[in-house]
Amino acid sequence: MRIVTVPRREEGNMVDWIYDEIVLAADVVSRNGWKSVRSNSKEAKALSALLRRGALHAGADLPANFRSVASIQRKTADLETARPGYQGKATRGNRLDRIVIVQFEQDPTGMQQRASMIRRLLEEGEELPMSVGDADDYGDEGGLVEFVGRRRERDPKLRSRKLDAVEASGLPIACEVCSFDFGERYGSRGKGYIEVHHRHPLHVTGATRTHLDELALLCANCHRMCHRGDWITPDSLRAIMHAEVASRSAP
Template sequence: MVDWVYDELVLAADLVSRNGWTGVRAASPEAQALSTLLRRGQLHDGEELPANFRSPSSIQRKTYDLSTADEHYEGRPTRGGRLDAPVIAAFRAATAEMQARAAAIRAALDAGETLPATDDEDEPEAREGGILEHIARRRERDRGLRTRKIRAVLDAGGTTACEVCGFDFGLTYGERGEGYVEVHHVRPLHVTGATVTRLDDLALLCANCHRMCHRGQWITPEDVRALLDHG
């Protein structure tokens, strides 16, 4: 049995949210379409998948797991996974935003993106955050994009100091740190779109503040600044 990853649950919960907060039947066009999409295996890159992987019947079961994990459900819940309740709760709390996330995930998969398995223990959030997090991190590491962002900031009279805490690698480490800073994709890709990154979507951050933005649920540099102010 292959565990459901976060993005798969978001796509399944999207169906639930559009179906009166109840599960969908295996024979429905929605279950059939999601099965076809997930059976490509892009969210389980490199894994050996069984022949019945994400069949329409499994889509039906998972959507009912999600719907019965909803706090508004009055019956007995099915035996779902540990992420079912948090995901359906997120849809209840911010339905439009989560539906937009689902649309962005579908767009990324349709564009051929995959979610690679990672052994990088330093960045467990990269896989937990799903394919949109993976795309955002890849863009943040794009050397050309980073160079253009730094140049734009300097041309506008700014500095390469962290936009959250003010840490300046050059001032602290001298010549070795001169010009070094990390770039962070400020807004989630389900807001900005999964295909284009504008320089205005990027912020210059030190390594510590950058990690805090990515740790757990995606938060903005402004959120991290608030943590510093009240820490």
């Protein structure tokens, strides 16, 4: 029989785990053979770093030990011991733990996809999952995952106006960081295609009046790199890329 070690509960204000957080923790446990992870594991450190950004608890007064690696170990232990068939003594979890476990048991692939979606949105920082208190706010339709979320309001006309302005200036519709041109690479299928990025993310600026100069044209790869982890500007990413190229070409 496997004995699960659970760290002592930390002192301070406890913040209840919400559905999206538990889905992420259950994804870690399911990929670990339905075994909890230690606080010093790379999985616990990665999940702690992601959740400690606090995006799922926007506006809340979070304690210093919020979603520490110890709390990640404890929550994954809750999930392991609450799973049907566990032979030892269950730890103290909550109702959502059991709901999420059932969902993973019934649709493991779909729930792992849902976890990947939540993780990606949190890493990008612009479109955040809605904090929900009940798993009933989510539903599956047509074999795909229906995701209930919220996103920053955008002006759909800004993209076309930005592209028109770039073309009028005689510049190519290409990535401002790496110069990738979809039209050159993919011909008519890629002509005029590019992703439009806010140089300063809307989740940082909040409600604002956006000027065309505040928009950058980026390929999908550079767009992701700007948002990965702590966001950086396209200019900063270009400097990183040039420095990397220079270091590789140096004798």
